[in-house]
Amino acid sequence: MIRFLLKGILRDRGRSLFPLLVVTAGVFLTVAFYGYILGMMNNMIRSNANLRHGHVKVMTRAYAQDIAQVPNELALTGVAALSDELRTSYPDLDWVARIPFGGLLDVPDDEGETRIQAPVAGLAVDLRTSGGPEPGLLGLAKILVRGRMPRVPGELLMSDELARKLGLDIGGKATLITTTMAGSLAMANFTVAGTIRFGIRAMDRTGLIADLADLRRALDMDDAAGEVLGLFKDGIYRSDRAAAVLRSFEGRYAGRQGEFLPAMQTLAEQPGMDIIIGRMRYATSAIVFIFLLAMSLVMWNAGLVGTLRRYGEFGLRLAIGEAKGHVYRTMLAESLLIGVLGSTAGTVLGLSLSWYLQVHGIDVSSIMKNITFLMDTVLHSKITPLSFVIGFIPGLLASLIGTAIAGRTIYKRQTARLFKELES
């Protein structure tokens, strides 16, 4: 019977192709959309991780308690040895040292007197080590508006908005006033090598990116850093893996006292990110549910229409003596087969696209040339175990339910009137 129905579906394309295409397309879109939504969420997490949080972050216990204040006087020391240890113990992560800092930028006039001052919030990263990961992690080349990357000591990148506000051009000089690791006043001269657009309001008002070595010298932080970030090499945040790294790392220092011992936090534990990730998951679930509902309605409708289109065929089959129950059951079986075939095809196609986007991504930077802010211009997807069933089950059930509802009309047909209906 199934073989007979399958042959009918494959050979009589007039009756099966449309429902099959609808189910395939619906399931494909569902799987691909789900993967893309997860990928987009991952992109947002990736941007936050690369810029500020890492997938895991190492700092001192005291620093972790006051992290919102960026207390560099509580920074990590012996960072070179710590980084080596982290690279050896957790080779699947890249480890980078960073110094977030705040202060005042003082721009001199021709006489060297203060012309204008503005509060700044900056990030010191390793910009000058050849082949280092930082420029790529921060996507600095993409967000450069004017000038170039820093090449020599004393050069920095500044938010374009801030540079314009301060009247600073490329090559302009300013003095950063901040505090050293010991809490003393620190003053250091910098030259603007380039301007950038972060695309984040607060950072565009006050943001600076300076070289780590320059800030270490200015802040008296030799071999010290506020934070050491760990980022999984494929750029994807995995909460279970991050939690495993955290457990392993904290195990080394368990039972030891000292506020300057290293402490680790995962991305999801860091202030602000816990809320963002929770809200993003909630929003993602809501979006996926609404999309799934819409696609189910489409597939259900396809089942309904497909059955109604075959009104005449069922009439003929009833007229030549086929039992109503048999017609109904074969319809359901056909629908089930179409659901299985369409859902399988849709899931395979959807997963294929998601896999391609997960591994390679699609670079849309060419159509976003004028957008110079901190945003990943490579679209990515993400495949999870749920990706395998999220389209398949609705694809199967929606068309089956649609057929089952539409098929009830078979039982309302009156045999005595069938020939009259067929004549018309």
Added chain:
Amino acid sequence: MNRFALLIGAIAAFAAAASAQVPTADAILDRVDRNAVPGSKILVSEMTIHGRRESRTVKSKSWIEGEDKAFTEYLDPPRERGIKMLKLGDRLWTYSPDTDRAIAISGHMLRQSVMGSDLSYEDMMADHKLREAYDARVAGEETLGDRPCWVLELTSRSGEIAYPSRKTWVDKGRFIVIKEERYAKSGRLLKTLEVRSVEFVQNRWLPKEVLFRDVLKEGQGTEFRILSIEFDAPISDALFSKASLRK
């Protein structure tokens, strides 16, 4: 009636005698100000800053003329050597040899710590006479160590002051502040000061070792020590200029 008049007279006489023994708060502050704000002074001092991570000592030399002019040069440690500060009235500049720039410290930066210590730039700037800046009342008497003290409660006369209220312990015999609590407008304790030792120099008592604590910071406070001091020394007026910062 005569008896009643006699009783009133006796009470009045007793009150007058008693008030003669307790000087008014303003009189106490006058004596304190006379002790603390001489015409000019040159002092070499050091601050030992007990931070959360480590302690370090910063040495400096200051030239001070009255309440409005002060010039400070940091002598040690090497990282701080050559940093200079100039105060002219209510304006403050700092110079760092690394940048060869003199920058005005103003606004919220005045509340920043000086060299990581428990003292702020505002604390350094505040060389005003207590009598002029605060209304005071004698809140009681206490003995700190072996020194009997007046306990004064000070309330600022204007809103533009770092510490709107203070509680001050003044040594009865020497008329110097030996302990102080400085409060915010909200009544929150911000800083404490405790004099560890005093010295009699050129007919003045002065605190030689003082422990400052910013109670909002974790740490063991900042010990300030005067290594040498010279009162009424001649100081060239040219020193109190921005040009002298670069010399």
